[in-house]
Amino acid sequence: MKKQKILITGAAGFIGYSMCKKLVQDKNNELIGLDNLNSYYSVKLKKERIKELKKAKNFQFFKLDLLEKNKLADLFRKNKFKVVYNFAAQAGVRYSFENPESYCNSNIIGFNNLLNLVRKFKVKKLFFASSSSVYGDIGPFPKKENSKLNTLNIYSLSKLANEITAKSFLKNSKIQIIGLRFFSIYGEWGRPDMLILKYLLAAKKKKNFELFNYGNHYRDFTYIDDAIQIVLKLSKSKLKKKFDIFNICSSKPIKITEILKIINKLKIKTKIIKKPMHTADVLKTYGDNSKVKKIVRKIKFTNYKIGVQNTVKWYKKNIHLFQN
Numbered sequence: 001m002k003k004q005k006i007l008i009t010g011a012a013g014f015i016g017y018s019m020c021k022k023l024v025q026d027k028n029n030e031l032i033g034l035d036n037l038n039s040y041y042s043v044k045l046k047k048e049r050i051k052e053l054k055k056a057k058n059f060q061f062f063k064l065d066l067l068e069k070n071k072l073a074d075l076f077r078k079n080k081f082k083v084v085y086n087f088a089a090q091a092g093v094r095y096s097f098e099n100p101e102s103y104c105n106s107n108i109i110g111f112n113n114l115l116n117l118v119r120k121f122k123v124k125k126l127f128f129a130s131s132s133s134v135y136g137d138i139g140p141f142p143k144k145e146n147s148k149l150n151t152l153n154i155y156s157l158s159k160l161a162n163e164i165t166a167k168s169f170l171k172n173s174k175i176q177i178i179g180l181r182f183f184s185i186y187g188e189w190g191r192p193d194m195l196i197l198k199y200l201l202a203a204k205k206k207k208n209f210e211l212f213n214y215g216n217h218y219r220d221f222t223y224i225d226d227a228i229q230i231v232l233k234l235s236k237s238k239l240k241k242k243f244d245i246f247n248i249c250s251s252k253p254i255k256i257t258e259i260l261k262i263i264n265k266l267k268i269k270t271k272i273i274k275k276p277m278h279t280a281d282v283l284k285t286y287g288d289n290s291k292v293k294k295i296v297r298k299i300k301f302t303n304y305k306i307g308v309q310n311t312v313k314w315y316k317k318n319i320h321l322f323q324n
């Protein structure tokens, strides 16, 4: 089979790393990962992910920012990428209230730079990370891809901007662009700014854990291996439309307190300070995954209890990675 060159941005990040780990297993793939290795969370963790990936002969890493237009263009010039996955972004809803500028830079300008190059160098397919946050906070649930959108912050706005600009880039080009609306992805090698690892780290430091809305939030938690399996299957499928959007979710919202209960059963506990609703949060995320299931067909979602247990097990072995 012919070798294909693939670019993955955000390769040192949670989803980018997990996708690379899967793609390197196919020796016909030649992967190039890029990431600016920013310090939004533990750089040690990001570097360790890259160290893991470099064990594969068909993976190369470049420390590069999506804003470094010329260097990015050089990378495209030297490599004839067939497929590009964009997972590089400033993630996190709450942080968008603290540092809105980083969302404008990485998510809007950075993404636009990438789109220009993808078109100029005639890449065949672009997959990019959008987010469940584009749905905002209003029912009815579950959210379908064509449900009404309601962006409530600069993070979700940047994701919606990506969807709109990506679609407009299709004109006069043969590229196929697929948006992936991820819902609360968790698992091994996960993000320390998200619920499970945040709680585990608070427990390790014997710090109080602030539980907003008294823990009455629901999130459509989706295990990383399931999300990657779906994206991989989507990549291998012959998709009809030039532009499409898919929810990537288990479609089983779980209450936050239920997740904490499972962690507590594993004998990890810290003092919880119950607080009212955080301004950045939405009460519930709950996606409909029937559209993607029609394409990827058989997909057995990991039970959240198993997913959380796996995450905790991995964390216990890798505590050293979480010191910035």
Ligand SMILES: NC(=O)c1ccc[n+]([C@@H]2O[C@H](COP(=O)([O-])OP(=O)(O)OC[C@H]3O[C@@H](n4cnc5c(N)ncnc54)[C@H](O)[C@@H]3O)[C@@H](O)[C@H]2O)c1
Residues within 6 Å of the ligand: 009, 010, 011, 012, 013, 014, 015, 016, 034, 035, 036, 037, 038, 046, 064, 065, 066, 067, 086, 087, 088, 089, 090, 091, 092, 105, 106, 110, 129, 130, 131, 132, 181, 182, 183, 184, 185, 186, 191
């Ligand atoms: N993890 C989730 O639950 C979730 C949910 C919805 C959407 N998403 C989206 O999926 C994508 C990946 O998320 P993640 O959880 O892996 O986040 P992450 O923060 O772990 O990964 C993003 C990576 O991008 C890098 N990066 C940021 N700005 C960059 C820039 N300008 N140039 C180069 N690299 C840059 C960061 O250093 C980081 O390693 C993001 O777009 C995120 O918004 C994630």
